[in-house]
Amino acid sequence: MLKSTLEQWRMFKAVVDAGGFNQASAVVHKSQSSVHHAVQKLENAIGVVLFENSGRKVKLSPQGELMYRRASFLLDEAQKLESVANSLRYGTETTLRVAADIIFPSQLLYNVLNKVSQEFPLLRVELEETVLSGTNSMLSSGNVDIGISPFPYPSGFSEDLCEIEFAAVAHKDHPLHQLDRVLTLEDLKSHRQIVVRDSSAERKADAGWLGADQRWTVSHVRTSLDIIAQGLGFAWLPIAIIKKELESGTLKPLPLNNNAALRKTLLYLSFEDGDALGPAARSFIGELRYQAMSLPSSDFIAMENGACDP
Incomplete structure (x- = not known):
């Protein structure tokens, strides 16, 4: 028979996360005495001192630090278990929450969502x-069910979904194109690079070459495209997004040596717990996998415009 309860472990974790008994009582909507009693009862039940005396501050004992890690895992698994139960209880979910990196082809995503919506009106x-x-930030915070990201999801499930091709481009009249020769990365340093800002709260990630002395940072790839189309800089942009501009000649790939103008990024399909996903989410994943397999290669666009010249 278990000596402790999930509620006691929840009170213990709340005290640690909130930084004290008074703060925890506000988080769990219980009195300070109730929280303190639950933790004290837990310590008596398991025979382990979880906190050390440290004045007014709450400090975990060495044993408490170990128990905190295990309790966090236990409570997380309990929450997942209830999510699975809710999925089984209610059947088809009413809402599908998806986070997709802006470099993923939007038309393909719309097609997948439309197919799923037809199946689940x-x-x-x-x-x-x-x-x-x-994307991974939203998955870890529980704000979405499924994610499409350029990084694997460390605490859940991730699988390779597709590769996205990028080309270094600038307006056809940009000074870099006026050099009329093969370019090196050194040539780019004195010109403005347009980059897209990480949308996570921590904003830790950078991607692509960032060696330009002058950079403009924007929030969306469409803004980057608009700036580039006005001749105000250069950028590595997804070929699928700039296909029309490449074909019309408004944008031209930069003739970088050693094929440096072309790059590929792998996108991952990720989610926290497959057992907690409902029928609509599973249908979305199946259709996404199927349609992602049909993504065509776009290298020929860049090659025709001279990006791969030796």
């Missing part, structure tokens, strides 16, 4: 557009 879809580590 009452389904509400919440789509979050993210940049770099933004």
